[in-house]
Structure formats: structure tokens, C-alpha cells
Amino acid sequence: MIIDVHVHLGWDYTFDEDFTREELLEKMHLYDVDVQIVQPGTCHTLAQVQAQHDAIARLCREYPGRFYGMANPSPHLSEGEYRAEIARCVGELGFVGIKLHPLAHGVSPASQAGRRAFAAAREHGVPLMVHTGAGTPFAGPVQLISLAQEYADVKIIMAHCGHIILSYESATVLALCPNVYGDTSWTPGYQLKHWCRDYGPRFMLGTDHADNAGTELAKIRTVGLTPEEQEGFLWRTAQEVFWLPIGPQAR
DSSP states (O other): OOEEEEEEEEEETTTTEEEOHHHHHHHHHHTTOOEEEEEEOOOOSHHHHHHHHHHHHHHHHHSTTTEEEEEOOOTTSOHHHHHHHHHIIIIISOOOEEEEOTTTTTOOTTSTTTHHHHHHHHHHTOOEEEEOSSSTTTTOGGGGHHHHHHTTTSOEEEEGGGTTTTHHHHHHHHHHOTTEEEEOTTOOHHHHHHHHHHHOSOEEOOOSSGGGHHHHHHHHHHSSOOHHHHHIIIIIHHHHHHOOOOSGGGO
């Protein structure tokens, strides 16, 4: 079983990148990925993100058990718009998580706008993924410590674990916050191996871009993890965090 917790679908209005369904399906079949959790590209208006959320929902309906959605409206929408779109995604479209992107949306996680994502994750009982790494100071992993402790009942995923340049901050977060997890994308393999042994099976495959799928899988399989540790990275931790209704239909 392979679960990829971090892929995108749609045009990214911050990074000018088009994440296509053809790329998702191609790499899913090429690398035998069973399940992908799909979030929009960065959107700035309500209409933009609703269109991308709807496209993700159609993909999930077309391939049941293979794709699940993650909501990512801009936290700079009005509070009412933000809360309503999260409620629509989780309650009506069946999405399984929320994303906060401090770099792409220019938001501090601890700000009034950033805290909406934490409150929404708590309200709807779903995990929250937060971009970390590029985009200091807002995207520094240590920015999450006080929030993760305040929202100790929310499962929080550090996307990229600080990338490379801020990855050492991630160890501090992991040591202090047992409700914080990490995805593998853009993270050094040797650090993932050490963290897995120091802080337990709290890491999940994340590719971020379809073109990274082979690289991220090779990293997990070649860095020196035991078969049991690899299983944690490839699907077991993701299943524990997201409680996906997966089974034979995922093939």
C-alpha cells in the first residue's frame, strides 16, 4: 500500500504552475501509488478555490478510494467565506484535511487569519497540513510550537519538514509536540531516518509535484530504513492520521 498525502490539482496563482490530472494519474500508475490526497494550487479568490475544490471532488467521485481532497482556501478571505468553504469541503465534498500555506498566502500561522485554519481543523475533526521551509519567518517550523500545544487535539502535518535549510528546526517541534507529523517532500533522507528513530513513526510520503513521485519513493526505499519503517512512511502513518476508508477498492 502506498499513500501520497501531498499532491496538487489545478493552476497555482502564486507559483505559476499547472498541476494536471493527467500528471497525477500517470505517476500514480507508473509508481503503483494506491491513494493520493489532493489539494488545490494556491488560489486567492473564493471563486478560484471553489472551482478547484469542485474539480478535486469530481476526481474523487470518478476514482473512489483512490483520491481524497484537502481544502486550501486563502485564510485572507472573510471569516464567513473561509468557514463556509471549509464546511462545504468537509461536510458536502468529503474532504479529509485542511492546508495552510504561510508562504503562498503570505500569512503568519499565529495571526488572526492563520489561526482560522487551526480552529477549522479542530471544529471539523480533520488534520491540518502547514507548509514549512521557504517563506521565513512565517514558514519556520518553530512557528508551530505554541499553536500545536494550544491545539493539542489537532493532528498537524509539517509539509516539507522545513525543506533543507530549516529542517533542523523540525526536530525541536517533533520533540515538543507529539501531535505534529511530517511529510517527506523536499526533506533530506538521512534526517528522516534519524527522526523516525528518535521520534517514532510520524512521517508520511508526500511528493508535492507529480514529477517528484519516483524521487520520494526512492528516498524512502534507499536511505536505510527497515521494511517496517518503510511501511510506516508509505502508508501506515497516513492511515492513522487521516483514517481513510481504504481497502481492496484502492487498487
